[in-house]
Amino acid sequence: MPEEVLAIRHLKKNFGELTVLEDISFSVGEGEVIVIVGPSGCGKSTLLRCINGLEGIQGGEILLRGTPVPKKGKDLTKVRQKIGMVFQNYELFPHLNVLENILLAPMKVQKRTREDVKEEALAMLSRVGLESKAESFPRQLSGGQKQRVAIVRTLCMHPDILLFDEVTAALDPEMVREVLDVILGLAEDGKTMLIVTHEMQFARAVADRVIFLDNARICEEGTPELFFDKPKTERAREFLKTFSFQRKSRKRQEVS
Amino acid sequence: MPDLGFEVLLKGKNMARLLGGLGTAMQISMISVAISIFLGIIVGILMAWKNPISRAVTRCYLEIVRIMPQMVLLFLVYFGSTRAFGWNLSGELSAVIVFSFWGTAEMGDLVRGALDSIPAHQYESAWALGLSSGQVYRYIVLPQTVRRLIPLAINLITRMIKTTSLVLMIGVVEVLKVSQQIIEANRMSSPNAAFGVYLVVFLLYFAACWPISLLAGYLEKRWR
Numbered sequence: 001m002p003e004e005v006l007a008i009r010h011l012k013k014n015f016g017e018l019t020v021l022e023d024i025s026f027s028v029g030e031g032e033v034i035v036i037v038g039p040s041g042c043g044k045s046t047l048l049r050c051i052n053g054l055e056g057i058q059g060g061e062i063l064l065r066g067t068p069v070p071k072k073g074k075d076l077t078k079v080r081q082k083i084g085m086v087f088q089n090y091e092l093f094p095h096l097n098v099l100e101n102i103l104l105a106p107m108k109v110q111k112r113t114r115e116d117v118k119e120e121a122l123a124m125l126s127r128v129g130l131e132s133k134a135e136s137f138p139r140q141l142s143g144g145q146k147q148r149v150a151i152v153r154t155l156c157m158h159p160d161i162l163l164f165d166e167v168t169a170a171l172d173p174e175m176v177r178e179v180l181d182v183i184l185g186l187a188e189d190g191k192t193m194l195i196v197t198h199e200m201q202f203a204r205a206v207a208d209r210v211i212f213l214d215n216a217r218i219c220e221e222g223t224p225e226l227f228f229d230k231p232k233t234e235r236a237r238e239f240l241k242t243f244s245f246q247r248k249s250r251k252r253q254e255v256s
Numbered sequence: 257m258p259d260l261g262f263e264v265l266l267k268g269k270n271m272a273r274l275l276g277g278l279g280t281a282m283q284i285s286m287i288s289v290a291i292s293i294f295l296g297i298i299v300g301i302l303m304a305w306k307n308p309i310s311r312a313v314t315r316c317y318l319e320i321v322r323i324m325p326q327m328v329l330l331f332l333v334y335f336g337s338t339r340a341f342g343w344n345l346s347g348e349l350s351a352v353i354v355f356s357f358w359g360t361a362e363m364g365d366l367v368r369g370a371l372d373s374i375p376a377h378q379y380e381s382a383w384a385l386g387l388s389s390g391q392v393y394r395y396i397v398l399p400q401t402v403r404r405l406i407p408l409a410i411n412l413i414t415r416m417i418k419t420t421s422l423v424l425m426i427g428v429v430e431v432l433k434v435s436q437q438i439i440e441a442n443r444m445s446s447p448n449a450a451f452g453v454y455l456v457v458f459l460l461y462f463a464a465c466w467p468i469s470l471l472a473g474y475l476e477k478r479w480r
C-alpha cells in the first residue's frame with residue numbers, strides 16, 4: 001500500500017437544511033488517480049471545495065498527509081499550497097499575462113525567485129504546447145489553452161495532490177481532447193489526482209479507482225473495469241445508461 | 257454672412273475674462289473631484305461591505321443625492337446655511353461642498369460596482385493557490401477594480417466639470433456668468449453677441465472635457 005496523501009473520514013456537509021455530503025470516507029494514496037462521477041447536483045464540486053477549505057464542513061475530518069486541513073487563517077493558506085485545484089471555468093487572472101498568472105503564487109506565496117520559477121514555467125508551458133503564448137493575455141486564448149495554462153499554474157506550486165473539477169465541461173468539444181491529454185500525461189508522471197468528470201471514456205482511461213457519488217453518499221467504488229463493465233448497483237447502471245444513445249423513439253414512431 | 261457677434265470677444269479683456277471664468281469653474285471642479293475620489297473610495301468600500309447597516313446608510317445617501325437636483329442642493333447650502341446657521345459661506349466653498357457631496361456618492365457607487373463585479377471565483381482560484389486574503393486584494397482584486405474604475409471615474413469627472421456651470425446661480429463668477437456679463441454689456445452695439453459668446457463657451461467646455469474623454473476611451477480599450 002503506497003503512502004496515504006489524502007484521507008477523508010465520515011465527512012458531512014450541508015447547506016442549511018440541504019444535506020450535500022453524508023458520511024463520505026475514502027483515501028487517496030501516493031500516485032493514485034481517483035475519478036469521481038455522479039449525477040449533476042450530487043455534491044462532487046462541493047466535495048472538492050471542502051477538501052481545500054473553500055467550504056466549511058459540518059462533520060468528519062479531512063487529513064492531508066495525516067494532518068487535518070485547518071478551518072481558516074494562516075494555517076489553511078499554508079495547506080492550500082499543497083492542494084492544487086483547477087476549476088471548470090478556467091479562472092485565470094484577466095489582468096495578468098500567462099507568465100505572470102503562473103509566477104504570481106510561487107513568487108508571492110513561496111518566495112521563490114523570478115528566474116527560478118520562470119524557467120520552470122516556460123518548460124511546463126512548452127510541454128503543454130503553449131510556449132509561444134507566455135506573453136499573451138487570457139482573453140487572447142481559447143478555452144482549451146486557458147485551461148492548460150490553469151493546469152500549469154497549479155503545477156508550478158508543486159502540490160501534493162491535484163483536484164480537477166470538470167475541467168473540460170465548459171469547453172467546445174474539439175478542445176476537450178487537448179486538455180484531457182495533458183491530464184493523462186500527468187497520470188503517466190505519477191501525480192496524485194482527484195478528478196471529477198463527465199467524460200466517461202477519459203475516466204476509464206485515467207482512473208486507478210472510480211468513486212460513484214449519488215444522493216450525497218458514496219454509492220459504489222471500484223476499479224474502472226468493474227465499475228463501467230459490471231456496475232454492482234442499480235443506481236450506477238441507471239447513471240451509466242445516460243451516457244449511451246439509442247434510437248428507439250424514432251423507430252417506434254415510424255411503426256405506429 | 258450673418259453677424260454672429262464674435263467681435264465682442266476681441267473687445268478689451270473680454271476673452272481673458274472668459275478664460276478666467278473657465279479657470280474658476282475648473283478650480284471648483286478639480287477640488288471637488290479630488291475630494292470625491294478620496295471619500296468615494298471609502299464610501300464605495302462601505303457600500304460593498306456585506307454589513308446591512310452600512311449598506312442601508314450608504315444606500316440612503318446615494319438615493320438622496322440622486323433624487324435632489326444639484327441646483328436645489330446648491331441653494332440649500334449657499335442660501336439656506338446663511339439663514340439657518342448664520343454661516344456666510346462663499347459661493348465657491350458652497351459649490352465645492354455640494355459637488356463633493358454629490359461626487360462622493362456617485363464615485364462610491366462606481367467603486368461598489370467595480371468591487372461587486374469581481375467574480376467570486378477570482379477570489380477562490382487565488383485562495384486555492386495559497387494566497388492570503390491580503391495578497392488576494394493586493395494582487396488580484398485591487399488591480400482589476402482600478403482598471404474597471406478608471407474609465408468610469410473619468411466619465412464622472414467630465415460630468416462634474418460640466419455641472420459646475422450651475423454655480424453661476426449662486427453668484428460665482430465662472431464662464432457662463434462672464435458670458436452673460438459680456439452679452440449684457442454689449443446688448444446695444446452687437447445684439448447677436450449671445451450666439452458668438454455661447455459658441456465660444458461651448459468650445460471651451462469641449463476643449464476641457466474632450467481630452468479627458470479620449471483618455472477614458474483609450475484606457476478602456478487598453479484594459480478591457
Ligand SMILES: Nc1ncnc2c1ncn2[C@@H]1O[C@H](COP(=O)(O)OP(=O)(O)OP(=O)(O)O)[C@@H](O)[C@H]1O
Pocket residue numbers: 015018020038039040041042043044045046047
Ligand atoms: N453555496 C451553496 N449554497 C446552497 N446550496 C448549494 C451551494 N453550492 C451547492 N449547493 C447545492 O449542493 C448540491 C451539490 O452541488 P455541487 O455543485 O457539489 O454538485 P455537483 O455534483 O458538482 O453537480 P454538477 O455535476 O452539476 O457540477 C446541489 O444541490 C446544489 O444546489
Ligand SMILES: [Mg+2]
Pocket residue numbers: 044045046165166
Ligand atoms: Mg460541479
